[in-house]
Amino acid sequence: MLNELSCEISGIEFENPLILASGILGVAPSSIVRLSNAGIGGTTTKSIGPRTRFGFSNPSIIEIDDGSFLNSVGLANPGIEAFIPEIKEIKKKTNIPLIVSVFGDDPHIYAEVAKKSELAGADAIEINVSCPHAEVASIGLSAELTKKFTEQVKKAVNIPVFVKLTPNLANIIPIAKAAENGGADAIVAINTVRGLSLDIETGRPILSHGIGGLSGKAIRPIGVRCVYEIYPHVKIPIIGCGGISKWQDVLEYIYAGATAVQLGSIFSRGEEKINEILDGLHIFLKKHNISNLQELRGKSHDFDDELEVKPKFQN
Amino acid sequence: MKPPYDYRLNKPFLTPIIDIIKENNRIKTFIFEYNPISEPVKINPGQFVMVWVPGSDEIPMSVSHIGKNSKISISVADVGETTHLMHQLKIGDKIGIRGPYGNWFTSQNGTAIVIGGGIGMASVLSIIQDLSNHKNDPIDIKIDKIICINGAKTKSELCFNKELQKILKENDSLEICTDDGSRGFKGFTTEKLKEILNKGKSNSITVYACGPEKMLKTVFQICEDHNKIPVQLNLERMMRCGFGICGLCALDPTGLLVCRDGPIFTNEILREITDFGKIHRDFSGKTYLI
């Protein structure tokens, strides 16, 4: 399986670094099979909780600018019991790593949903402590809670546990460290950025919930910055996420310190994007005579010493 | 055909209702202008829009009439909370529209059989108009005959008959069916279809249909049994985004999305879809048998 794009995260091998982000096309096994056939390296399911949840009413997903979306789906999901057969079916029909994203009301419920996902066949667990328009948002804002929730899930399962972080705080580094201290095997950064869109004629918030999570092109610099800030402070791998729409964006995340990346909103433009991005990466690596993408990981930090720290003044 | 992607159409555009027509006790047609961007928005027969009732929900609705000067309509059956709220709306009230979404019906040469079951008639009205236009003006597509089957449970639930009579011309036909026989043929639209296919000898037939999924499934089986008559069937699924990102409307086992790869599907695809006539998902994403 080794090739110039392959990578490894906590013992799980990915044929390429493109992973489906949670909540995009992650409801039905058939969608995941379709993306797998289109060449994606790994997939993440919709965030799954302990019970059936309808989330927020529509409008809950809108596109506010070319390639930038605002959503307040609100963790709609069928609940783990109904989702177990779906995990089994995905595992039966695909042979790429499957990450099951989980959430719950308290650490024990996170752990329980994670355990059930593991038994159903998940290759890794992603803990969602970062959905900005749901109750779980507060966990990801606290280093203490992030560590506690991570520890509980780690204790419950034998497969790798990833923790997905929110960008909606002033300093993401302590949260990333807390996840690592709690035993996380990797960090996923970032979830959506809190945002709001108003109707021009009436001033009314468009999403039924009002504030939602911004994703897509608009947030890429925020995601890249978060990975860049976290990288020097943790030893575990980072999966970059947010606003990737072309191969150049993947490189940015890798330079910032990511081992792999997740893609979400771009699938509004069709699964053909996977091949487009992979082709672009292959050509780039060949052109620069690089045998594996991972050689470029963290390259932006080569320039840390050269960055200007203090602004200049007149005189 | 796949619709072109235009991000400007993925955010609701608030527009006042300019007219409301009461079709029957359960169905009202709402007419409004949809001009969210500087150029006219092209809408094709069978495409749908997401309709937002501010303060309530946003739901998918087929475009029932594609008029001039950006005027379009939706025809809404009062079946639940949001549609009921819509039925209370008055001229001048604003609704939010985004779209159009999905692929569309395409007129094919020969005889057209168009079936509308209940409110399903709303989504085939515009293809009937298109077929009729081609019939009057046969440049690229030649339509021999349009047979329209309009079915409902009972007489009072029938709709669009007057309008259909106006669109249809000599040698076309309008077959009315009611389950209880209160008007027209007593029985399902599918029984009428069988009767027509068994006695007719036309060679190039295309069947266009929208209605309850059980009806569509039967229509499909009948057409497959009759030498695989080509069909264009309009499927419905629970929808959240409408433009292929949430994954709620995916069909097993191909992962085709009803909002983007459909809602109109043809024989080759329908043969593969195991969910067809069987499995739907609710708003949480949970599957259930229909």
Ligand SMILES: Cc1cc2nc3c(=O)[nH]c(=O)nc-3n(C[C@H](O)[C@H](O)[C@H](O)COP(=O)(O)OP(=O)(O)OC[C@H]3O[C@@H](n4cnc5c(N)ncnc54)[C@H](O)[C@@H]3O)c2cc1C
């Ligand atoms: C592509 C498409 C085209 C449609 N065209 C028409 C039309 O032209 N005229 C018409 O009257 N109806 C149409 N419908 C059905 C219409 O969307 C539902 O009747 C409406 O959403 C019901 O909402 P409610 O709140 O009144 O009822 P609820 O009580 O909320 O729901 C009643 C039923 O409506 C369906 N439904 C509810 N919400 C949604 C949703 N977000 N997406 C899909 N289905 C939903 C479900 O089957 C549900 O069981 C169409 C549906 C689809 C998918």
Ligand SMILES: Cc1cc2nc3c(=O)[nH]c(=O)nc-3n(C[C@H](O)[C@H](O)[C@H](O)COP(=O)(O)O)c2cc1C
């Ligand atoms: C419609 C939608 C639903 C989402 N649902 C979830 C979810 O259930 N769990 C989660 O961790 N992230 C969820 N996200 C966030 C994405 O996984 C991802 O972090 C974010 O969209 C940024 O990536 P992108 O710019 O490539 O979309 C959702 C995003 C969108 C647009």
Ligand code: FES
């Ligand atoms: S409704 Fe969201 S993918 Fe079809």
